[in-house]
Amino acid sequence: MSENQRVDPSSAPKRDWTVRHSDADEFARAGRVFGQALLIPDDIDTMLERMRPLHDALGYERLLVAVDEAEGGEEVIGTTNHFPFELTMPGGRVPVAGVTGVGVWPTHRRQGVLSALMRRQLADIHAEGVRYAALWASEGSIYERFGYGNACTELSTDISRPHSALRADAPRDRDLRVVLREPERVRTDLERVHEAVSAAQVGQFRRTGPWWDRALDDRPHRRGDKGPLVAAVVGNAEGPLGYALYRTKAKWDEGGAQGEVHVQEITATAPAAWTALFEHLFSRDLVAKVVFDFLPADCPLHHLLPDRGRAVATHHPSLWVRLVDLAGALSERPYAAPFEGVLAVTDRYAPWNAGRWRIKADTEGARVELTEAEPDLSLDVHHLGAAHLGQTPLTGFLRAGLITEHTPGTVARLDAALHRFDAPFCGVIF
Ligand SMILES: CC(=O)SCCNC(=O)CCNC(=O)[C@H](O)C(C)(C)COP(=O)(O)OP(=O)(O)OC[C@H]1O[C@@H](n2cnc3c(N)ncnc32)[C@H](O)[C@@H]1OP(=O)(O)O
DSSP, X not given: OOTTOOOOSSSSOOOOEEEEEOOGGGHHHHHHHHHHHTTOOSOHHHHHHHHHHHHHHHOSTTOEEEEEOTTSSOEEEXXXXXXXXXXXXXXXXXXXXXXXXXXXXXXXXXXSHHHHXXXXXXXXXXXXXXXXXXXXXXXXXXXXXXXXXXXXXXXXXXXXXXXXXXXXXXXXXXXXXXXXXXXXXXXXXXXXXXXXXXXHSTTXXXXXXXXXXXXXXXXXXXHTTSOOOEEEEEEETTEEEEEEEXXXXXXXXXXXXXXXXXXXXXXXXXXHHHHHHHHHHHTOTTEEXXXXXXXXXXXXXXXXXXXXXXXXXXXXXXXXXXXXXXXXXXXXXXXXXXXXXXXXXXXXXXXXXXXXXXXXXXXXXXXXXXXXXXXXXXXXHHHHHHHTTSSSOHHHHHHTTOSEESSTTHHHHXXXXXXXXXXXXXXXXX
């Protein structure tokens, strides 16, 4: 039996299928699988029309499919893809594979199709020389086995009036001006602010033209029951310092206007610019509630509210990070404190990472070498992926009994070295 074939534990007949690269011509067949697996309500042509511009711009050469040849022809029964990102990691912007479009045809689930796709995809990413993969998971129980760890938590937050008034001592700058425009008219300003923020914010990828087209896409499926996308840009004589992209929703009841503002994204490079944007959003007439879809866990908003308990915040897992080349990834990352120790790492899907690694790290980076020495700590590659952005301490896994410390204190020392004071943030589901 080949690696790609597994016996179906149910009584269904055994199937023959293989994994291979695909192309633009086959994208519709892969999309059909993805759409059905993800329960996407649109018909296939509508869904593809939405997806094509981004994929046309970024290419189809990374698209993988699993094909079933048992039914007198080739049927696509599984798919995955990845986008080439420049994503900000603790060591700065680096190439990262943004894994996307994962789905298996419902009648072929639990027969090892995804496992074979993941194995092939990781080998491809490794061969490209890319050291990391990242994804947003539909379900948190899927990707750990493939070496991904949840490395980032983000917030969605609702604030109702009157609790949205900011503190009296929030920084305010009379020289700042907020303008409200159709986003395409101020696209250059948006790009300039995003480029400055994303270069420094761990978890963000450089937003190239096709990604801006997607972010500013204002077709009916993006609007839903809300109004057109607008951009509030704050700046001074020297240029833009922040923006918010948002839509409004009219609502009325017996109590009068209950309108809503839905903020797709908000970012700024200076404290007073954050204040100006929040006060613009919170002062819109006829509005009872402002909803932020994505905020970083350390967003200034929560400090600027007099009673942060009035902001209804939901924490949700966002980026899952996979160290595809463990030694490369750990060596190019700066550390908050020196660390020296031996890690015994398991990795089922990228066996080149498995083994005992001696790590000697300091603020500049680390020397990472294979060793025969006794380990100080045993863990899986997904634990290191989770910890890599500095927000998920390994101590939690130790307390849960999921990793094994052989030398007391190793986990505390490694956590201190991996720690970052700023929260990672991606903000865009890809
Ligand atoms: C980045 C993104 O695109 S996220 C989108 C992911 N796609 C979806 O959620 C679409 C709906 N789901 C599906 O299409 C499929 O069920 C998939 C892709 C999640 C899994 O595909 P399958 O081919 O069934 O996975 P496969 O048979 O290789 O299973 C591998 C292992 O993962 C486990 N597994 C698979 N899916 C899940 C799940 N949803 N929850 C928990 N465990 C799972 C299997 O039990 C199996 O475990 P084992 O190794 O211990 O035996």
